[in-house]
Amino acid sequence: MSGNYLDRRSLTADVLGRREGALVVPGLGSPTWDCFAAGGSDDYLYSWGGMGLALPTALGVAIARPARRVMCLTGDGELMMGLGSLSVVGAQAPGNLSVLVLDNEHFGETGRQPGLAGTTDLCAMAMAAGFRRSMLVTAMDQVPALCSMLFEEAGPVLAVAKIALSKDELTLPEKDGAIIARRFQEAAARA
Amino acid sequence: MSVHNWSKDVFDAVKARGISTVATIPDGGLTDFLLMCGGDAETRVVTLTTEEEGIGIAAGLWLGGQRGMIAMQSSGVGNCINALGLPAALRSPCLMLVTMRGQWGEFNPWQVPMGQATQSVLEAVGVKCFPVDQAEDVGETFGAAADMAFFGGFACAVLVSQRVIGAKGFGR
Numbered sequence: 140m141s142g143n144y145l146d147r148r149s150l151t152a153d154v155l156g157r158r159e160g161a162l163v164v165p166g167l168g169s170p171t172w173d174c175f176a177a178g179g180s181d182d183y184l185y186s187w188g189g190m191g192l193a194l195p196t197a198l199g200v201a202i203a204r205p206a207r208r209v210m211c212l213t214g215d216g217e218l219m220m221g222l223g224s225l226s227v228v229g230a231q232a233p234g235n236l237s238v239l240v241l242d243n244e245h246f247g248e249t250g251r252q253p254g255l256a257g258t259t260d261l262c263a264m265a266m267a268a269g270f271r272r273s274m275l276v277t278a279m280d281q282v283p284a285l286c287s288m289l290f291e292e293a294g295p296v297l298a299v300a301k302i303a304l305s306k307d308e309l310t311l312p313e314k315d316g317a318i319i320a321r322r323f324q325e326a327a328a329r330a
Numbered sequence: 331m332s333v334h335n336w337s338k339d340v341f342d343a344v345k346a347r348g349i350s351t352v353a354t355i356p357d358g359g360l361t362d363f364l365l366m367c368g369g370d371a372e373t374r375v376v377t378l379t380t381e382e383e384g385i386g387i388a389a390g391l392w393l394g395g396q397r398g399m400i401a402m403q404s405s406g407v408g409n410c411i412n413a414l415g416l417p418a419a420l421r422s423p424c425l426m427l428v429t430m431r432g433q434w435g436e437f438n439p440w441q442v443p444m445g446q447a448t449q450s451v452l453e454a455v456g457v458k459c460f461p462v463d464q465a466e467d468v469g470e471t472f473g474a475a476a477d478m479a480f481f482g483g484f485a486c487a488v489l490v491s492q493r494v495i496g497a498k499g500f501g502r
Contacts, residue, residue, distance in 0.1 A: 188416065191382065192382070192383075192416055193386075194386075195386030195387045196386040196389055196393075199351075199387040199398065201390075201394075202351060202374065202390070202396070203391045203392075203393070221383065223379025223380055224379070226379055227379060230376075231376060316419030317420065320420040323393055327393060327395065
């Protein structure tokens with residue numbers, strides 16, 4: 140990898156700090172650790188499994204809670220395991236759903252094997268599936284525009300942030316799904 | 331093949347329980363039920379690209395305070411197995427309406443392996459199975475499965491036999 144790759148923890152902390160009450164559905168593994176490292180919240184549906192399901196799960200929440208902003212925060216490999224979900228979201232067209240892909244073009248969690256996002260344009264795929272707008276993020280000074288799209292613009296919108304393949308401190312949140320779900324349900328029910 | 335309208339019974343049970351979203355990959359046996367859902371202004375039909383997406387959507391709906399279900403052919407059950415770990419972990423309801431292939435009078439050998447394995451693999455990942463082979467029993471069974479799912483936080487699958495829906499023949 141070369142060029143301008145962002146630090147995932149700096150980016151996620153910045154974005155989550157500007158989310159203005161949005162509910163967050165992170166993908167399993169690193170995006171979940173990122174959420175907890177950024178301070179943790181009952182608004183985050185921490186995930187320890189179910190690869191490929193972050194976006195469909197976020198879609199369900201977005202349908203059920205149309206007055207709340209919902210962001211799916213996931214990795215390139217996680218999204219690509221369920222690429223068809225882009226078409227499902229495009230067809231349902233939830234105005235309150237946004238997606239931020241943390242794209243290091245690798246399977247970082249399992250030994251840093253190369254993935255497929257280096258040769259697949261996920262922004263273009265989202266647009267082809269009916270998303271309203273997409274954005275490629277390669278610099279931290281794009282964060283205000285990124286957050287404006289993720290949290291204010293009519294969805295569905297998708298951003299791909301090119302991040303460095305890093306080894307970050309493991310910050311592990313609650314693992315009991317029933318507890319995570321109950322906390323998230325209560326957070327989602329708040330106006 | 332029975333003339334009893336089991337699809338209407340299931341649709342009535344869906345409405346009575348406030349299930350507002352039906353996620354699906356269609357099957358011939360689901361045609362009438364999906365027509366009723368699509369014709370109802372209060373029921374959202376979410377067309378999927380693969381059935382496992384429906385497992386995530388149903389969990390998300392429940393987390394947000396709504397009820398959903400997934401309707402699919404038995405071949406789609408195979409696509410859902412890893413995904414079924416999600417409702418198991420969250421202890422969230424997961425209600426599946428499955429119309430069977432590869433079972434009663436199947437003419438297509440390609441359908442038989444997954445059809446024969448459907449109940450076993452669902453039970454292997456902890457899904458409670460409710461097989462039905464009489465049209466008159468489908469609605470009541472679906473309601474019982476739905477109540478177990480939504481009140482108990484279980485994954486429940488109603489398996490509607492080819493004996494009920496009629497084996498596909500392609501005019502053979």
